Every structure is written in C-alpha cells, then in structure tokens.
Amino acid sequence: MRYLASLLFTAAILFSIQGYALWRADGRPGKNESNFFSSIGRIQAGIKIEPRVMLLGSSLTGRLPDESNGFEGVANLGCDGGSAADALRAIDRGRLPGAPLLIVEGNTLYKSAGAPPSEVAKALDGVWFSMGRRFPLLSAAARPSAFFYSALLESRVGAFDTTESMPLPVVSSPVVPVSSADLDPDEVELVLELVDVISRLKVRGMVVEIVILPPGAPEGAPNVEVPRALARTADVRFWDLSRGLPEGAVKLTDGVHMDRESATATLRCLLAEFESSPGQAR
C-alpha cells in the first residue's frame, strides 16, 4: 500500500514538474541532445500550430528559427540525418498536415536517392509519434533531457534576439530552371517520385519552393543538380541562396550548419521573397 501510494505520489510530482517546465518553455525547449528527438520534437511542435509556411529539409533546415523563436506561422520540419523527401512523402500520404507554402531544402535531397527511409521518417509512422501529438507530456519536446540540455546550451551560448537580425544580402533570385546535369538512375527515380508528390500537393493548394541553403555546394554536385532537376521537372521555383553571397555574410558553427544569426537572416530572406510572390518566377 505504501509502495503504491509513494509510486503514484512521486509520479504525480514528476509529471507536474515536467508540465510546468514545458509551459515555461512555451511548449518546446530549444534543443535536444539527440538528433533524432530534436527532429521529432520540431515536427511535433510544428504541426501543432496551423502553419502558413513549412520548412522541410535536414539539420541545415533544423537550424532555421520557427514559431517558437518569434516567427509566427512558421513550422520547421527539418529532419536531422534525413532530407526534405521524408517530410514531403509524409505530407503526401496524410501523415503530416501541409501548409500553403512549403519551402524545400535542396542541399540534401540527393541523399534520399536509392536510400531506405531515415529513422525519423520511420518514426513518423510509429505509435509514439501519434501519442506525442495527442499528449504533449509524451512528445519529444517534453523530454527531461531536452530541458537539461537546452538549459546547458543557453548558459554556454546565451540567448539570441531574433528580432534584431537583418535578411541575408543575397543578389540571386528564384527561377524555374531550364536545364540540369545528368543524374544517376537512383537520382532520376527519386526526382520522378517527388515530381508526382509535388504535383499532388499542388492540387491540394500548396505552393512548393526549392532552395539551396548556405553554405551550398559546387556547381555540378548532386547537392545542387538533383533539386535543380526536380524544380525543372515539377515546374517549381529553385533558388540557390549561396550564390553571390558576400564573403562572411554567413557564419557556420561546424563548417556545415549556420549559426543562429545567419539562420535567422536566411529565414527572413526566404520569407521576404516567397511570401511576397508565392510560386511566381521573376
């Protein structure tokens, strides 16, 4: 009897503390120590709101701010270790809701060519993902480790005010490409699959834009050619943000991922362009 009373009492206290911490963090602490759960947490938090813009991609996209950082109506569905193909497929089969504007990160699309679904993509079909959507305390954002890790990061890096950041000084603009390099058979298959997905999403009223985020990749690399071929075949706009950027305009933390200031400037730039003229090539 004492065992059961103690069990229930302690459990009630622990869930109360967790609920309070989640409330204090506005439903989502900054970061998880786990790439997998960071991605799941971002997606669960992203689809809780009714977003007007969805950012789909890998950990490069994951660094971009979203509604929890003051960008109202923006949901970040970046999958660490995956690519935008995972989220596109999930939206297509109704596993995730869509949004009027889908901004697709092109940098890592090629990784999904001939590859099995990523861990995150598999998790989207799991019971735990649905439970987390329904019960916030069971969501990836509410993991105790996320609270501790976020607090630790915050104490090391400090808070960053997203309102002070300016858009990236880009000189390029989105276009519907007219040509692309040859792709290998797996890449062709991926492009054809995603063209079908995008066409169905268009029918549902969504606008898809494909971007190459900084730091970008050399011309001719699959990082650029696969999304370019996809944009050309699906007749959607393609924008290589990394082209023509002044040196030092983007700062990277580990040679690959943007720091928070650069990521915020990038998002401002994307929203300014795509929200003013969605789907319209200049």
Next chain:
Amino acid sequence: MLFNSWEFLILLGLVLALYYVPVGWRARRVWQVSVLLAGSAVFYAWENPRLLALLGFSCLLNALAVERILSWKAVGSAGQCRAKRWLFATVMLNLGLLAAFKYAGFLVSSLPDGLVSDGVVDWLSDIPLPVGISFYTFQGISLVVDVWRGDVSDTTAEHLGRRGSGRIGAVRDASFYISFFPQLVAGPIVKAHEFVDQIGAKCFGDVDWRTVRRCLILGYFLKIFVADNLAEHTVRLSSLGLSLERFGPIVLLSLLYGYSLQIFADFAGYSLIAIGLGAMFGYRLPENFRFPYLSTSITEFWRRWHMSLSSWLRDYLYIPLGGNRKGSGRTYFNLFLVMFLGGIWHGAAWKFALWGTLHGVCLAIERAWLRRAGRTGTSTTQARVIPKVFGWAVTFNVVTFLWLTFMMPDMASIFAFFKGVGSGNMGFSGPPPFSLIFYGSWVVAYHAWGWLDEHKPMVAARFKSPAFEGGIHALMLFLIVTNPGAPRGFIYFQF
C-alpha cells in the same frame, strides 16, 4: 520479436491470460507448458518463421538423445558406454549445427586463398545467422550433459525418459526448457539442472510479483532509458571508421565510456526482463549480472559479468579440461582456451576471438601476479582501500578499452580511435559528453547502490522501504515513458 515492442506486449498479455486460465490440476502442467511452447514459437518465428525449423530440430534432437541416454543408463554399467556415445554424438551434433550456421563462412574464408572456391565461400558466408542459436545450442548441450551426469532429479529423469505415449510429454518438456521465450534469444543461459526440475503446474497466487515488478521496471529502464539513449551517440564508434581520428579525446572517450555503460545497461536490462518474465510464469532464471563494474580484478569481473555464460564455460569446458588441477602450465592453457572460445562464441569474427584472448591474457597475468604476491607474503586480497581502488580503476579501464576490440569493425578503426585520442584536439560537441553524464550516471548510481548493499548492508537497508522503492520506481517509469531512446534491438541478439 523484441521485448521493447508493442507486438511483444500483446503476445505477453495473451500468453499470460491463457497460461493462468483455470484448468484442472492434473491437466494444468500440460496446458501451461503447451501455452508457453506455443507462445515461444510465435515469439521466435515473428521475424523469420523459417528459423523455427532449426529450433524445432534442435529440440527434437536433444529430447531424443536424453531419452536414449536415460534408457542406456538404466541398463546399468553395461549401458554406460552406449550412453556416453549418445552424449558425445549429441554434443557434436549440437556443435556441428552451431558451426554450420554461425562459423562455416568465417572458417572457410579464413583458409588460404585458392583452397576453396570463391563461390563456396560466398555461399557459406550468406547462410543467415539464426537468432539465439548460440544460446539454445548451449542449453541443448547442458540438457544432455546434466542428464548423463545425473544432475536432474529422479522424477524429472523419469519424465524425460518416458517412451511410448509418454514420449510426447518428454519432448514437450525438453523443448520447453530449450525454447522458453524469456531466455531463448539472449539468455541468461539456463543450465538444465537449474530449470527442468521446476517444470510443473503453477498457480497465479504463487507468483513472486515483487521480483516481477523489480526486474521488469529496472530491466526496461536500463534498456529503454539508458542503453537506447546512449546508443544514439556510441554507434559512431563502430560506424565512422577512419573518420574517428578527426575527433578529439573528449568526444572519443565519452563515446567509449558511454559504450561501456551502454552494453552493460543493454544486456543486464535484457537479462532482468527475462528473469522478471520467467518469474511471471513461476520460473526462476539465474542471475546474469552482479554489479560487474564494481570488480577489483578481471577474475572478479568474470564472476559478475554474464555469469550464466561464465558458469556454463566453467562447468562444461574448464573443469572437464582439468581446470586448475593439472599444474600451472595446463591451467594457463585452459584459461586461454576457455576465454578464446568464450570470445568466439560471441560472433564469427577474429575480433571476438581477440577480445576473448586479451581477457585470457589479463586473467593469466593477474593469476601469475597473485601467485607471486602470495609467495612474497604480500597479500593483495586483504581489505585495504588503496589497492582495492587501484584494482577497481585498472579493471574498469581495461574492460572498457577491451570493448574496442569487441565492437570496432577492424583494427584500422581502433588505430584511428587512438590517433584521435592522442591528437590533443580539445574541441568537442556537446551531445556525447552530455549523454554520458545524463544517461551513464544511472549505471554509476546502480553500481553505487550495489556497493552499498555489499559493503554497508545496514545503510542499504534504509533504502529498501516500500515507500522509497515506490518513489524510485515512479522515477524510472516516468523516464521510460517521457525520455525513451529510439527503439533498437538488443546488442546480444546478434550472438
């Protein structure tokens, strides 16, 4: 099927409900053993039903051999020789089965080039490894050896040796011992004399629910919260290969110590779940881990780590080889051989043999050192704090660094690891050290509790109150539910 899957929970619920369905006392034993056999078959066949044929063959082979051994033994001294032949043939067949499915490709590919054609090597290498074959083969051997040695009770021997219409019951019991699902695929390796005498009708009211509760909560906590979360980072050690040299010592050592704690949490977690499930059905399975990272010597480590394998190797290999009774040269040879075979039991690769052999070397050095210390009158076993702490630190670090040979794909990766450790690059990313501290500290706390229980039982007793236990269990359940790792299989499933 994994213990940490929804399918398993459904299967467990069904089997448990059917198992304790009120059935007349006379028919209860048959009913319950049949239910568990059917449940074990579904559990084992879930991923690959074809593997059931091999398990079935192993069960039939050993059941038949047991019946033959018992019947020849019953003849008296004249039948002993026949019984021994049956024993020898069955052990060889069991080992042959293991060799064919686990080691054939490895052995043939280790031969000099040109001796066997590439096609044959490829064909043998492609033979799939039936999950749990190392475990149930050892149990099969244990069954025939224990019956031959007379280590099972007369009632059990009478039951297992039945012929005619009673043969079905004998086969059922032998198959149940070999394939009981909690320990079927990753142990603990239950010796026949520890289990077969327990087979009988069970009552729901007799279940030791406290053991069930303790083992299941702690087991799932170690697996789902500790091991699965640590695994997300430690997997880099085996997957990054030569790129490891790009990382600095902080990250690499965090990953290595993380792996050391993870493999304990993974395997001890599995064993505890198995013991808890066994208790749920009224069966006692042997303890498999006793706070192994408290060990102050490698010898002690092997008395605390994977105890069911260590004691199996001791009872069925080391002692029959002569143990330490035939002079020091033979003792060292026996130690090496047992550790080499124990290593290669884990997998068909030289890295496992190397891992086992290095442990054998450590055991031999330790034994020689202790004998020398004994001659000079310096007792190393007396309870002095500094030698104990020194012994603990050396043992824990030796065991941890030897895990490198166990999990790294090749020697080049191990060299890359040490190159990175020696690089002096003190930069690091946050997750690996955070993960080591946040998840690994629970394994440390578990061992601290073990130390208290062994050395300060009066203090430990204060933490054994139902109220304290309820609070700790609530915390564990809370973390299992809110902070699970990404679901993964158990490390020892591959063996």
